[in-house]
Amino acid sequence: MKTAFPSLAAIEAAHERIQPFIHRTPILTSSAINEITGCEIYFKCENFQKVGAFKARGAANAVMKLTDAQKSKGVATHSSGNHAAALARAARVAGIPAYIVMPSNAPDVKKKAVKGYGGEIIECEPNLKSRESTLEAVVEKTGASFIPPFDYMDVIEGQATCALEFLEDQENLDMIMAPVGGGGLLAGTALVANYLNPSIEVIAAEPKGADDAFQSFHAGRRIPQAEPNTIADGLLTSLGELNFGLIKEYVSDILLASDPEIIEAMRMIFERMKIVVEPSCAVPLAALMANQDKFRGKKVGVILSGGNVDLGKLPF
Structure with a gap:
């Protein structure tokens, strides 16, 4: 099974391949947030990425490999x-x-973005069955290649380039945190950390209202998401199978955050760092703040996953 995972050389090649599509995003710090949390946090700002999220990486890699x-x-x-x-x-x-x-x-902001990039939107009922059957019909009609959002090696390989940059630019991290929904970013992050510095603890953060990864991690088998309910709309999906294999192997813990904690962390990032983040993006900081003893005195890398929030519907 392990041999099927992308090698470090493959991830480095992916990073080279997607250069025309992405930014090398900055790492920011906040002395105020460090003081509040009792640790040194380094934020990798994928909210500044093309399309406003780390997803630009995996999608570009998958397209370029066709x-x-x-x-x-x-x-x-x-x-x-x-x-x-x-x-x-x-x-x-x-x-x-x-x-x-x-x-x-x-969210309208996300539909507008797709249209703005020239994508053709086909709407469906808001459930997985409808999404899958509608997609099947589209693929049958057009012959287009299906690029899954997370449970796909070319996508995981692309998402892994985020941690590759992070660990090249910021050495000596004790821990690295990423949010988990489908698990593409987390799986790629865990893989790179294992290759570059196996002593780094990889910790995932998940909303309490959509905690299938947390449940799966502790049960040792995948437990699908059942009726998720959280403000973190980017983390509503069930954990992917390939991703779960990597997460079981290389992730040391999954921590939870409630919606009020997520909103508080999101607000803190807006107020203290003056940057725009979406709710899903604030989940790692929220989970860190809910478990401060675990992080005290440590150097913690946090991936800020995206900034595509509907500014007309801010939760504060």
């Missing part, structure tokens, strides 16, 4: 958010069509 024949028929996916915009943009840069199945209740 054959010319596959590219000519375009790409398709189902996504309620950042992967949708990331794939639409990667397709536009590659000059190919993108067909994006989105649930009718997806």
Whole structure:
């Protein structure tokens, strides 16, 4: 099983491959937040990434790895958010069509982004069955290649480039934190940390209202998400199978945060750091603040996953 995971060389090659598509995002610190939390936090700002989220990395890598024949028929996916915009943009840069199945209740800011990148939106009912059957019909009709949002090695390999940059630019971290929904970012982060510095503790953060990864991690088997309910709309999906294999192997813990804690952390990032983050992005800081003893005195890397928040509906 392990041999199927991307090697360090493959992740480095992916980083090279996606250069035209991405920013090397900055690492920011806040002395005020360090004081409040009792540790040194280094924030890797993927909210400044193209399309406003780390998803730009995995989508670009997957698109660039297609054959010319596959590219000519375009790409398709189902996504309620950042992967949708990331794939639409990667397709536009590659000059190919993108067909994006989105649930009718997806945030307007994310629908606008997909349209802005030239993606064709096909709406469906807001449940997984409808998303999958609608996507199947689209793929059958167009011949487009399905690029899954997270449970796909080319996507995991692309998301891993975020941690690759992080650990190259910020040495001596004791811990690295990422949010977990489908698990593509977390799996890629855990893999890179294992390659570059196995002594780094990789810790995931998840909303209490969508805690399937937490449950799966502790049960040792995947437990699908059942009726998730959280403000962190980017983390509503069930953990992917490939990702779970990596997470079981290389992640040391998954911590939870309640919606009020997520909102408080989100507000703190807005107020103290003057940067825009979406609720899902604030989950690691929220989980850290809810478990401060675990982090006291440590150097902690936190991946800020994205900044695509509807500014008309801020929770504070």
